[in-house]
Amino acid sequence: MTDSLKNLASIDKDAFSHDLISWFTEEQRELPWRKDQDPYKVWVSEIMLQQTRVDTVIPYFNRFIEQFPTIQDLAQAEEEKVLKAWEGLGYYSRVRNLQSAVREVHEKYGGTVPATKEAISTLKGVGPYTVGAILSIAYGIPEPAVDGNVMRVISRILSIWDDIAKASTRKIFEEAIRTLISEENPSYFNQALMELGALICTPTSPSCLLCPVREHCHGFHEGVENELPIKTKAKKQRLVHLAAVIIRDDEGNTVIHKRPSEGLLANMWEFPNVEISLPFYRDKGYIESLLLEQFGIKVKMAQAISRIEHVFSHLKWDIQVFEGKLQGPIEEVEDLRLVSPIEIDEFPFPVSHQKIIQHYKKVEGDVTHDE
DNA sequence: CAGTCGTGGGA
DNA sequence: TTCCCAAGACT
Numbered sequence: 001m002t003d004s005l006k007n008l009a010s011i012d013k014d015a016f017s018h019d020l021i022s023w024f025t026e027e028q029r030e031l032p033w034r035k036d037q038d039p040y041k042v043w044v045s046e047i048m049l050q051q052t053r054v055d056t057v058i059p060y061f062n063r064f065i066e067q068f069p070t071i072q073d074l075a076q077a078e079e080e081k082v083l084k085a086w087e088g089l090g091y092y093s094r095v096r097n098l099q100s101a102v103r104e105v106h107e108k109y110g111g112t113v114p115a116t117k118e119a120i121s122t123l124k125g126v127g128p129y130t131v132g133a134i135l136s137i138a139y140g141i142p143e144p145a146v147d148g149n150v151m152r153v154i155s156r157i158l159s160i161w162d163d164i165a166k167a168s169t170r171k172i173f174e175e176a177i178r179t180l181i182s183e184e185n186p187s188y189f190n191q192a193l194m195e196l197g198a199l200i201c202t203p204t205s206p207s208c209l210l211c212p213v214r215e216h217c218h219g220f221h222e223g224v225e226n227e228l229p230i231k232t233k234a235k236k237q238r239l240v241h242l243a244a245v246i247i248r249d250d251e252g253n254t255v256i257h258k259r260p261s262e263g264l265l266a267n268m269w270e271f272p273n274v275e276i277s278l279p280f281y282r283d284k285g286y287i288e289s290l291l292l293e294q295f296g297i298k299v300k301m302a303q304a305i306s307r308i309e310h311v312f313s314h315l316k317w318d319i320q321v322f323e324g325k326l327q328g329p330i331e332e333v334e335d336l337r338l339v340s341p342i343e344i345d346e347f348p349f350p351v352s353h354q355k356i357i358q359h360y361k362k363v364e365g366d367v368t369h370d371e
Numbered sequence: 372c373a374g375t376c377g378t379g380g381g382a
Numbered sequence: 383t384t385c386c387c388a389a390g391a392c393t
Contacts, residue, residue, distance in 0.1 A: 047390095048389090049388080049390095050388085050389065050390045052389080053387090054389080057388095091390085091391090097391080124391090126391085127391045127392080128390085129389075130389090130390075133389070147388090147390075148387090150389090191389095194389055197389085203386085203387070203388095204386095233385085233386075234386085234387095
C-alpha cells in the first residue's frame, strides 16, 4: 500500500480540491436527489445508485419518494409494495435491506438517520461506500466515499496499478481520499470525484483535455490514462435451463409463486418453473411430475410458446415457456396464488417473468386457447 | 478472498 | 453478438 501511494505526497491538495470543487459547482448535473440534503433521500438515492446508472435510477427515485416520502412512510409500508416500487431495478435485496434499516432508524433513532460512522455502519445494506456518501453529502462529515468512479479517477491521478476488482484494494483509495479530501466541503469533494468519473474520466477514452484536474494527474502526464485502472475481468455466467408454465384454470386465472426469502430474487413472484437438465428438456410428463413435486400443483402441460434468455451477473437463464391447464384446486399456502390478468399487476416480478406475463395477457380470457 | 446478487445500455 | 459495465453489500 505504501508503494501504491508513492505519488500522493506530490499532490497540491488545496489546488486540487479547489479545481475539482469549482468544476463541480459549475458543471454538476441537475438530479432529483440533489434538490436538498434530506438524509433519507440521500440514503435512498445512494442505495438505488449502487451498480446502477443515473439515467436508470431517476424515474425510480421520483416514484419511490412520491410513494414513500419519509422514513416513517417507508417503515410502515408493506414489503410487497416496496418491492413493486423497485421492480425492474434489480438487486432486490438492496430495497429489503433498506426497509429493514429504515425501520430500525424509525424505532431506535426516532426517524433521524444517525450521523456517526459507528452507528450508520451497523444498518443493513449500508457498507463502506454508502457510509461515506451519506455522512459527507447529508451531514458534511469528511469521510471517504470510494466507489468505482473514485477508484478509476484516483488510480489515474495517482497512477495506482493495483487491481480495483479486488476487495482489499478499496482501502488504498480510502487512504488516499483521507489525505486529499476537503475539510471545508467534503460533500462536493466526494460528489465531484464521482461526477468527474461519470462525465470526464470515463472508463474508455477519458476526455482529458476537458478535465479540470488534468494538471494534477500523474496518469495523464505519464501517458497511461488509457491503461488505468487495472481491473481483472469477471468470469462467464453459468447456464441454467428452466421450464416455466403459464398454468390457467377454467376462468383464465393463472398460478403464481412467491420465491423464498433468501437468495436469488428473494420474495419476488414468478410463474411456477423447474430446473431441467438437457436430456429432459421438452419432456412434458417429466415437467408435470416436477411441478407436482416442488409446488404441489397438478398440471396438464400444453405446448411450448416461447423461449426466453435472461442474463444475470453470475448466471444465465434459458427459459422454455409452456402453457398448461390447472387440474383441480391449488394448495392453500402463502407462496401460491391464483390471479387474474388484472390482479397480477399488483405483484412484483423480475424482468424475466414480466416477459412471461406478456404472453399470459396476450390470450387474456381466451380459455379455449390451449389444445 | 471469491461468489452471490439484476438490469439495460453502449462499444 | 459479445462483452463490459454502473454511485456495492453480504456471506
